[in-house]
Amino acid sequence: xxxxxxxxxxxxxxxxxxxxxxxxxxxxxxxxxxxxxxxxxxxxxxxxxxxxxxxxxxxxxxxxxxxxxxxxxxxxxxxxxxxxxxxxxxxxxxxxxxxxxxxxxxxxxxxxxxxxxxxxxxxxxxxxxxxxxxxxxxxxxxxxxxxxxxxxxxxxxxxxxxxxxxxxxxxxxxxxxxxxxxxxxxxxxxxxxxxxxxxxxxxxxxxxxxxxxxxxxxxxxxxxxxxxxxxxxxxxxxxxxxxxxxxxxxxxxxxxxxxxxxxxxxxxxxxxxxxxxxxxxxxxxxxxxxxxxxxxxxxxxxxxxxxxxxxxxxxxxxxxxxxxxxxxxxxxxxxxxxxxxxxxxxxxxxxxxxxxxxxxxxxxxxxxxxxxxxxxxxxxxxxxxxxxxxxxxxxxxxxxxxxxxxxxxxxxxxxxxxxxxxxxxxxxxxxxxxxxxxxxxxxxxxxxxxxxxxxxxxxxxxxxxxxxxxxxxxxxxxxxxxxxxxxxxxxxxxxxxxxxxxxxxxxxxxxxxxxxxxxxxxxxxxxxxxxxxxxxxxxxxxxxxxxxxxxxxxxxxxxxxxxxxxxxxxxxxxxxxxxxxxxxxxxxxxxxxxxxxxxxxxxxxxxxxxxxxxxxxxxxxxxxxxxxxxxxxxxxxxxxxxxxxxxxxxxxx
Numbered sequence: 328x329x330x331x332x333x334x335x336x337x338x339x340x341x342x343x344x345x346x347x348x349x350x351x352x353x354x355x356x357x358x359x360x361x362x363x364x365x366x367x368x369x370x371x372x373x374x375x376x377x378x379x380x381x382x383x384x385x386x387x388x389x390x391x392x393x394x395x396x397x398x399x400x401x402x403x404x405x406x407x408x409x410x411x412x413x414x415x416x417x418x419x420x421x422x423x424x425x426x427x428x429x430x431x432x433x434x435x436x437x438x439x440x441x442x443x444x445x446x447x448x449x450x451x452x453x454x455x456x457x458x459x460x461x462x463x464x465x466x467x468x469x470x471x472x473x474x475x476x477x478x479x480x481x482x483x484x485x486x487x488x489x490x491x492x493x494x495x496x497x498x499x500x501x502x503x504x505x506x507x508x509x510x511x512x513x514x515x516x517x518x519x520x521x522x523x524x525x526x527x528x529x530x531x532x533x534x535x536x537x538x539x540x541x542x543x544x545x546x547x548x549x550x551x552x553x554x555x556x557x558x559x560x561x562x563x564x565x566x567x568x569x570x571x572x573x574x575x576x577x578x579x580x581x582x583x584x585x586x587x588x589x590x591x592x593x594x595x596x597x598x599x600x601x602x603x604x605x606x607x608x609x610x611x612x613x614x615x616x617x618x619x620x621x622x623x624x625x626x627x628x629x630x631x632x633x634x635x636x637x638x639x640x641x642x643x644x645x646x647x648x649x650x651x652x653x654x655x656x657x658x659x660x661x662x663x664x665x666x667x668x669x670x671x672x673x674x675x676x677x678x679x680x681x682x683x684x685x686x687x688x689x690x691x692x693x694x695x696x697x698x699x700x701x702x703x704x705x706x707x708x709x710x711x712x713x714x715x716x717x718x719x720x721x722x723x724x725x726x727x728x729x730x731x732x733x734x735x736x737x738x739x740x741x742x743x744x745x746x747x748x749x750x751x752x753x754x755x756x757x758x759x760x761x762x763x764x765x766x767x768x769x770x771x772x773x774x775x776x777x778x779x780x781x782x783x784x785x786x787x788x789x790x791x792x793x794x795x796x797x798x799x800x801x802x803x804x805x806x807x808x809x810x811x812x813x814x815x816x817x818x819x820x821x822x823x824x825x826x827x828x829x830x831x832x833x834x835x836x837x838x839x840x841x842x843x844x845x846x847x848x849x850x851x852x853x854x855x856x857x858x859x860x861x862x863x864x865x866x867x868x869x870x871x872x873x874x875x876x877x878x879x880x881x882x883x884x885x886x887x888x889x890x891x892x893x894x895x896x897x898x899x900x901x902x903x904x905x906x907x908x909x910x911x912x913x914x915x916x917x918x919x920x921x922x923x924x925x926x927x928x929x930x931x932x933x934x935x936x937x938x939x940x941x942x943x944x945x946x947x948x949x950x951x952x953x954x955x956x957x958x959x960x961x962x963x964x965x966x967x968x969x970x971x972x973x974x975x976x977x978x979x980x
Contacts (some may be wrong), residue, residue: 335363335382345385355521357948368393368423372516377400384418384435393425395514401427403435409455410934411438422458425507444505446481448779461497461505485700487813487838488803495695500562500602561622561638563693565608566601567729568624573633575604576623579615582641587690590621612639634726645885674717677734681713685745686737689720694753700836702733724751747832779827783844783860787830790821790846795855797826798845801837810968812843834861896948899960900977904947905940907963912972914943916961918954929960945976956980 334344345364353371361373363381368391373379377399384403386626386663388411389395397521403418411420416948419433427433430448437451445451447464454468457475464481471491473479478497485491578590593611598604612620618641624634668734680687689705692908696702705723709905710716725730730753736746779787787797796819800812815833820826840863846856904914915936917929931952935946951959957980963973 333360333362335385338382339381339383342673345381347379350391354516356519363387365389370513370516372512372519381418384408386417387421388417389421390423390425392440392509392513393421393427394509394516395427396429396431396512398430399427399433399436400431401433402917403437407436407453409436409438415429424506424509425514428508429832440475442502444501444508445957449479460501461501472602478695478698480501480699480701483701483861485699487801487837488805489837490699493698493839495698500605521899541592561608561636563603563695564636565604565622565777567597567693568634569599569601569604570710571729574626574627577608577611578623579611579618579620579707581618585619593620596622608638610622615639617641633728638816647757676746676816677716677720677865678713680734680736680746681711685714686739687720687736688735690735691723692731693729694731698732702731708847720750727751729753761858779830779860783830784827786844786846786856786858787826789828790856791821791823796847797830799830799833800843800845801833802841804841807967809840810970812841815842825928830860837861839863894978896944896951900975901940901944903963903973904943904961905976907939907973908940908943911966913964913966915964916947916949917960917962918950921958924958930942951978954978 328920334346335341337344341363347361347363347365349365349367350369350371351360352369353367353373355361355367355371355373356375356377357874359373359377359379361367361379364386365379365381367373367389370392371389372394373978374397374508376397377395378402379387379389379395379399379722381403383405383537384407387401387403401419401421408416408418409420410928411417412422419437420435421427421433421439422443422626424441425439425443425445427439428447428449431445431670432450432452433445434450434452436453438455439445439451440456440460442459444461445456446462446466449462449464450465450468451462452467452469454460454470455472456468457477459474459476459561460479461477462472462479463483466479466482467486468479468491469486471485471488473485473491473494473713476496477491477494478501479494485494487672502972565575575596577593577596579593580590584590591616595708596604598607598609608622616639618639619637620639621635621637623632624636625635677687687708690702690709691705692702708716708719708885710719720732731749731753732751733747733749735744735854737743738745790797796969798818799815801815804811816829816838818826818829820829830842830844839859841859842861843855845854845860847853848855907914914935916932916935918932919929923929932950935943937943937946947961953976957978958976959978960974960976963975964970965972
C-alpha cells in the first residue's frame with residue numbers, strides 16, 4: 328500500500344516539517360492525502376478522496392477504529408485548540424469508533440468524541456461534539472458544545488448553545504445504525520488489507536467455494552439500504568401512529584399498479600412496540616424489494632385512514648413521501664383542528680393572505696424536528712376561496728396529528744416569505760405564534776401575540792415615526808456576559824404591525840436567550856437605541872437601555888429618553904432607577920449646557936454612592952436643582968463589566 332502522506336510545508340507557525348504518524352494496522356487509500364502532524368490510530372480506515380491537512384492548524388488526532396469516508400475534509404485554523412483525552416492540545420480531535428461519513432467537513436478547532444456519527448455533507452466547525460452523538464446529513468454545528476448522546480436531525484443548523492442544549496437524545500436505533508456503519512467499515516478495512524496480499528485472497532476464494540456463499544457473510548445481517556433501518560424518520564412515524572392508538576397496515580404495488588393507484592394489501596403490522604413493528608415492516612420490504620411499499624395509519628374507531636406514507640421505492644433508498652394531497656376527503660374526517668382554525672385568530676390571517684394574493688404552503692415537524700427548526704415541506708394549498716383553503720389546512724393538520732403544523736405565506740412574484748404561522752401543536756391546540764417578514768402587507772393587527780411590553784411597542788412606534796430602522800440582536804447568557812451579540816434577520820418593514828411581528832418572531836426563535844431591540848439611524852450610520860426586550864427566564868424588559876446618542880443626538884434622544892422639565896422625577900424614571908439598583912448597577916449623573924449638549928461634551932457630577940432608591944433619588948433631585956437650565960442625564964453603570972447600561976435624559980432646559 329502506497330500512502331500519500333507528506334510533511335507540512337514550512338510556515339511562520341510550522342517550522343518542524345512534521346509528518347503523519349500512522350499506525351501499521353490502519354488502512355489509508357492511495358487516493359487520499361494526509362499532510363502534516365496527523366496521528367492515525369489502530370484499525371482506522373481512510374477511504375479514497377479524503378483530505379486530512381494539518382498544514383495550518385495542528386496536530387490532528389484520529390482514534391482507533393474510526394472510519395473517514397470518501398470526500399471527507401479535515402482541516403484546522405492556525406488559532407484555536409481543543410483539549411484531547413490525553414490532556415494535550417489539538418487542532419482537531421476525533422475519538423474512537425467514530426464515523427465521519429461521505430463529504431463531511433470537520434474544521435478545527437473541533438472535538439468529536441467516541442462512538443459518534445457525522446452524517447453526509449455535514450459540517451463541524453469551532454465546536455465540541457460529545458460522546459455517542461448522532462449528526463445526520465447536511466447539518467451545521469458551529470460555535471457550540473453538544474452534550475453526550477444527542478441527536479442532530481438532517482438539515483439542522485445549530486449555532487448557539489441554547490439550541491445545542493435543547494437537542495433530543497439519540498435513540499437506541501440511531502446508535503445501532505452508527506455501530507453498524509463501524510462494523511461495515513471494519514470489514515472493508517480487512518478487505519482492503521487482504522486485497523494487497525495474494526495469499527489472503529486465495530484463502531478467501533477457497534473459503535467462499537467451500538461454504539457456498541460469499542466470505543463477507545459475517546456482515547450479511549446488514550439490512551439493505553432499501554429497508555428502513557437507516558431511516559429514523561419512518562421509525563418515528565411508526566412510533567407516532569402507535570402512540571395515538573392507530574393500526575398500521577402495509578400495501579405494495581408494482582410499477583404498473585403504482586401508476587394507476589391499484590395497491591395490494593400486505594397485511595397489518597401486529598406488533599405494539601415501534602421497534603418490533605419496524606422489524607415487521609423491514610421483512611415486508613425485503614419480500615417486495617422490487618415494488619413500491621407504503622404504510623397506512625388507520626383510525627379503527629372512525630373507520631378511516633389518517634395517513635399514507637411511501638417507505639420504499641424500487642431501486643431507491645427508503646424515504647418518507649406523503650402519498651395523498653392534504654385536501655383528500657379520506658383525511659378530512661377529523662374535527663380536532665377544524666373548529667379552532669375556523670373560529671380562532673388564525674382565520675383572519677389566512678383571509679388576509681388570500682386577499683393579498685399570496686400563496687400558502689404547509690410544513691410539519693415532530694417534537695424533535697421542531698426543537699431544531701428542521702421542518703418538513705408539505706403541499707401548496709391549491710384552493711383560492713377561503714372555505715376551501717381552510718378545509719385543506721384542516722385536512723393537513725388531521726393528517727399530521729400529534730405534530731406541529733405551520734402555514735407559510737409566500738409572495739410568488741418577489742419569491743419571498745411574508746409569514747410563518749404555527750396553526751397546530753402536538754397537544755392539538757391551534758395557536759397563532761407567527762413570524763412576519765420585511766415588507767409584508769398582511770394585516771398587521773393580527774400578528775401581535777402580546778409578548779412585547781407596551782413600553783417597547785411605544786418605542787417602536789416612536790422610532791418608526793422618526794424614520795429610524797428597527798433591528799434585533801440575540802445572545803446566550805455566555806455571550807451576554809462578554810457583550811458578544813449576534814444579529815437576527817434584518818427587519819426592513821416600516822409598518823408597525825409587521826415590525827412588531829418580526830420582533831416577536833426573533834424572541835420566539837431565540838427563546839432562552841437575551842434579545843434586544845435596536846433603533847438605527849441609517850443616514851448617520853449609528854444606533855440611537857439599544858433595549859433588552861427578552862431575558863433567558865422568558866421575561867420581557869425595557870429596563871436595561873443603552874442610549875447610543877452622542878453629538879447632535881437630541882432629536883433621537885427625545886424619542887425614548889425619560890424626560891422631565893423640573894426638579895421632580897417622573898414615575899417611569901423612578902421605575903428604571905429601582906430596576907437598575909435591584910440588578911446591582913450603580914447610578915451616575917451627568918450635565919451639559921446647551922453648547923456642550925450640541926457637541927456631546929457632558930460633564931460628570933459627583934458619583935452617587937447609595938445602593939437604594941431612598942439614597943439615590945434625593946441625590947438625583949439635588950443634581951436637577953443644582954443644574955436647572957441645563958441638560959441632565961442618568962447613567963446606569965455595570966461595575967463588574969465596567970460599562971454603561973443606561974443613558975437617559977431626565978431634564979432639559
